[in-house]
Amino acid sequence: MEVLIQTLVSGLLIGGIYALIGIGMSLIMGVMKIINLAHGQLMMVAMYITYVLFEALGLDPYFSLFIAMPCLFVLGALIQKFLLNPLLKVDSILPENQVLMTVGVGMVLTEVIRFIFHSDYKSVKTSYSSSAIYMGEISFNVPMVAAFGLALVLTAALFFFLLKTDLGKSVRATAQNTDAALLMGINAQWITVLTYGLGSALVAAAGTLLLPIYYLFPDIGGPFTLKAFVITMLGGMGSTVGAILGGIVLGIAESLGATYISMMLKDAVAMVIFLLVLIFLPGGLKTLTKV
Amino acid sequence: MSFFETKHLTKSFGGLIAVNDLSFQVEKGEIYGLIGPNGSGKTTVFNLITGFYPITSGDVLFRGDRLNGIPTWKICKMGVGRTFQVVKPLRRMTVLDNVVTSAFNHTGDHHVAEKKAIEVLEFCELIKKRDFPAKGLTIGDRKRLEIARALATGPELLLLDETMAGLTPQEQAEGVELIRKIRDSGITIIIVEHIMQVIMKICDRILCINYGQEIASGYPAEVANNEAVIEAYLGKE
Amino acid sequence: MKSSLWPFLIVLALIALFPVAVTSEYYRHIFIISLMWVVIGSSWNLLAGYTGQVSFGHAIFFGTGAYTAGLCMTKLGISAWWGMLLGGPISLLVGLVIGWICFRLRGPYFALATIAIGEIFRLVTTDWRSLTEGMEGILIIQTFRSKLPYYYLAFGLAILCTFGIYRVMKSKWGYYFVAIREDQDVAEHIGISAFRYKSLSLMISSFFTGTAGAFYMNYMAFIDPHVVFSLHDISIMAILVAIIGGVGTMWGPAVGAFIMVWLQETFRSAFFGLMPRWVSEAHVLVFGLLVIFVIRYLANGIIGDWPKIKRLWSKDRELSYSSSGN
Numbered sequence: 001m002e003v004l005i006q007t008l009v010s011g012l013l014i015g016g017i018y019a020l021i022g023i024g025m026s027l028i029m030g031v032m033k034i035i036n037l038a039h040g041q042l043m044m045v046a047m048y049i050t051y052v053l054f055e056a057l058g059l060d061p062y063f064s065l066f067i068a069m070p071c072l073f074v075l076g077a078l079i080q081k082f083l084l085n086p087l088l089k090v091d092s093i094l095p096e097n098q099v100l101m102t103v104g105v106g107m108v109l110t111e112v113i114r115f116i117f118h119s120d121y122k123s124v125k126t127s128y129s130s131s132a133i134y135m136g137e138i139s140f141n142v143p144m145v146a147a148f149g150l151a152l153v154l155t156a157a158l159f160f161f162l163l164k165t166d167l168g169k170s171v172r173a174t175a176q177n178t179d180a181a182l183l184m185g186i187n188a189q190w191i192t193v194l195t196y197g198l199g200s201a202l203v204a205a206a207g208t209l210l211l212p213i214y215y216l217f218p219d220i221g222g223p224f225t226l227k228a229f230v231i232t233m234l235g236g237m238g239s240t241v242g243a244i245l246g247g248i249v250l251g252i253a254e255s256l257g258a259t260y261i262s263m264m265l266k267d268a269v270a271m272v273i274f275l276l277v278l279i280f281l282p283g284g285l286k287t288l289t290k291v
Numbered sequence: 292m293s294f295f296e297t298k299h300l301t302k303s304f305g306g307l308i309a310v311n312d313l314s315f316q317v318e319k320g321e322i323y324g325l326i327g328p329n330g331s332g333k334t335t336v337f338n339l340i341t342g343f344y345p346i347t348s349g350d351v352l353f354r355g356d357r358l359n360g361i362p363t364w365k366i367c368k369m370g371v372g373r374t375f376q377v378v379k380p381l382r383r384m385t386v387l388d389n390v391v392t393s394a395f396n397h398t399g400d401h402h403v404a405e406k407k408a409i410e411v412l413e414f415c416e417l418i419k420k421r422d423f424p425a426k427g428l429t430i431g432d433r434k435r436l437e438i439a440r441a442l443a444t445g446p447e448l449l450l451l452d453e454t455m456a457g458l459t460p461q462e463q464a465e466g467v468e469l470i471r472k473i474r475d476s477g478i479t480i481i482i483v484e485h486i487m488q489v490i491m492k493i494c495d496r497i498l499c500i501n502y503g504q505e506i507a508s509g510y511p512a513e514v515a516n517n518e519a520v521i522e523a524y525l526g527k528e
Numbered sequence: 529m530k531s532s533l534w535p536f537l538i539v540l541a542l543i544a545l546f547p548v549a550v551t552s553e554y555y556r557h558i559f560i561i562s563l564m565w566v567v568i569g570s571s572w573n574l575l576a577g578y579t580g581q582v583s584f585g586h587a588i589f590f591g592t593g594a595y596t597a598g599l600c601m602t603k604l605g606i607s608a609w610w611g612m613l614l615g616g617p618i619s620l621l622v623g624l625v626i627g628w629i630c631f632r633l634r635g636p637y638f639a640l641a642t643i644a645i646g647e648i649f650r651l652v653t654t655d656w657r658s659l660t661e662g663m664e665g666i667l668i669i670q671t672f673r674s675k676l677p678y679y680y681l682a683f684g685l686a687i688l689c690t691f692g693i694y695r696v697m698k699s700k701w702g703y704y705f706v707a708i709r710e711d712q713d714v715a716e717h718i719g720i721s722a723f724r725y726k727s728l729s730l731m732i733s734s735f736f737t738g739t740a741g742a743f744y745m746n747y748m749a750f751i752d753p754h755v756v757f758s759l760h761d762i763s764i765m766a767i768l769v770a771i772i773g774g775v776g777t778m779w780g781p782a783v784g785a786f787i788m789v790w791l792q793e794t795f796r797s798a799f800f801g802l803m804p805r806w807v808s809e810a811h812v813l814v815f816g817l818l819v820i821f822v823i824r825y826l827a828n829g830i831i832g833d834w835p836k837i838k839r840l841w842s843k844d845r846e847l848s849y850s851s852s853g854n
Contacts, residue, residue, distance in 0.1 A: 034636065035636050035639070035640060083820060083824065086824060087823065087824070087827075090827045091827070092775070092823075092827035092828060093383065093577060093580075093709070093775050093776040093828065093832075094576065094577070094580075094582060094771075094775055094776075095635065096582045096635065096636060096639060097823050097827060099582075099636060099639065100767065100771065100819065100823055101819075101820065101823045101824075103764060103767075103819065104816050104817075104818075104819030104820040104823065105816075105820065106816075107760075107812060107813070107815060107816030107819065108813060108816035108817060108820065110812075110816075111810070111812045111813035111816055112813065114809070115809060115810065115813065222759070222760075226643070226647065229640060233640070262655065265651065265652075265655050267647070267651050268647070268648050268651035268652055268655070271644045271645075271647045271648045271651070272648060274644050275629075275641060275644045275645065275648070278633065278637060278640060278641055278644070279629060279630075279632065279633065279641070341717060343713070343716070343717070362716070362721065363716040363717055364715075364716050364717075364718075364719050364720055364721045364722070365721075367716075367717055367718060367719040368719050372717075372718075373717055375714070375717075379711050379713070379714045381706070381707055381710035381711060381714060382710055382711075383706075383710060383776075384706060384707075384710065388703065388706075391703060392703040392704065392706075392707045392718060392720075393718040393719070395700045395703060395704065395719075396718065396719035398700075399699075399700050401698070401699065401700070404700070440714075440718060441717075441718075443718075444718050444719050
């Protein structure tokens, strides 16, 4: 019983971070209608920024949020403005060429980082990295709890932005109907730039929060890109609320998988679940709750 | 038995009823008009006939065969062709290749298909544009291409969805001519149209619907003078 | 017609004579790998470029073919060459099942499903050690010491594949594939079962990719799941080969295959030892930059945008012509 509860707790905590990854992806998918196959790679870049700040300046990873997020916002916005938006004007045979572009971007990001830092594993060891709080038999890893808490704060801030500010409302309007948004005088190009920037900043936050509990190497991006679209799919494409649900479901599923199924196959299990949802529940898990 | 008929045809999207208990018969060789204000469910009727949307309840019968649940491509093979209101040329193919693709409907032989396609292009007076890429056509030619593509599948029943919208009066007159020619070649036509002069000129009988329901039917003159029809189009006084 | 065939025959003759003229095993190897990628790239192009179904999972078929050949040896005790016959049909069956599952999805959703299935194949083959030997991989003994037999086998396979696809594209199937790519709804309305023809396209594509995989097993004599089921090195490489040469063009993937393999080798060997060693670490980076450049400026690839390239190249001369009147 304790093992199960412990498993669920760690799953839930990591799920909070996954939710941040998923929300970023959902925003991009909702507004641009594309799959961002550079999502995990953007997160990886943010993790290296945090790592450098820690190594060079001794900056606490949580403080680095204030630097890594704006950096990635700018990086994401530049990618959207100079690489993705120009493709809208190109008549190509494959409608997926924006998606292919994100593949190229992901490759370049990974390789540039590999070039600078080489392929070695790195990690950030803080004083609190392995400390834990106990409630009875159940342990709560401190950096995970902190990450979960900060993920909640960031999610709340994002919702405030989307629901209460004019700019946020424009983003939502563009996601719902780009043509109508254009007619209402919304500058859709600028909204896409903003959205990709926001999505990148959110995944940057996730990366920074993960760093104290994870290790780091240039190829870490790929698996997290896969996770990002599993989360998004579970939550229903383009739904930010769904992404939170999807993140937590994936976190718990992975945690259960690692405890009760072989470590190797747990990723395969995630992929099978993903495939089943993709085919049989195209609206994501939230369609199950709808009457 | 009618050549084509629907019985109590109904379609609902969630709670919204788009087509409601619609029954009508079309005889062989007729031009049958389907009219109604915007959003009254005309295109939905076509999508139900071709199996593009699943039918909620009711039946569609073509030469005595029930079309319910048959996939779109099979319905086409059975002899029902259609054009789209928003023209959908196969953009990166030439005009000829667009039509050749359709002409493969009843043959696997390239020469047979191409011969049929050229015949159809001549019939539709598009033959001069045969090597143009479809994406570069004018709106009038795109509408012609829609018709040519549907004809090349060898239909016995042709569903025309607003083929005159957006055309100049000159092009409309040519369109009317073409539709009559198609009927004279032995193809039965159901036409959805907004332009009243066109409908009144070419239709043998007309069905007017609003909110997916029949509000009037009969000969053009009857329908034109029907109060419910006038009310649906112009609103109540 | 006849005159346009000549350059094509000359290129074929040059490739056929290459290993006679060049005795360097290294350059022969690069050509063999290039020819293998002609097969994979052309197969991907049939499904994605012509039929419009973008697959991120062609490693599934490549790996299935490679493992079919390997398992012939390790499990059936027969020569891995039987894989050249069996790899294609077995990949085709895998393709049929995947199509049955995934073709109800459209566009990017189909692409996502193929990534997921590709990952499942890689993870399961890694874990299923009793069948596949897991990460230890399958090692066989090469049949020939010379590269010449492999060279002509790869050449024959490339010709068979491109010529086969060429014939398919001239037939009813080809028209139907392109119709589905251009507009699936229209295709259904002109009598095309999109599901059936997408499956046919995938079957041809997976057949040739699987045969290429079986060839790889026989030629390289070693495979493991992370090599033959790799998302980056196989599935995405197949996409790159096709988009750089030209998606939806007949010869684009062939051109793309030679460019990509040469580029890969040039950088991997740091310009054949002429440049400092760090250059060799940049080869994937160069791929990435190339993808970005091609998608941004040559959306239809080198073959598809050839007129555009030619125009840029001869801009000066054109200007001088236009001044003299046309």
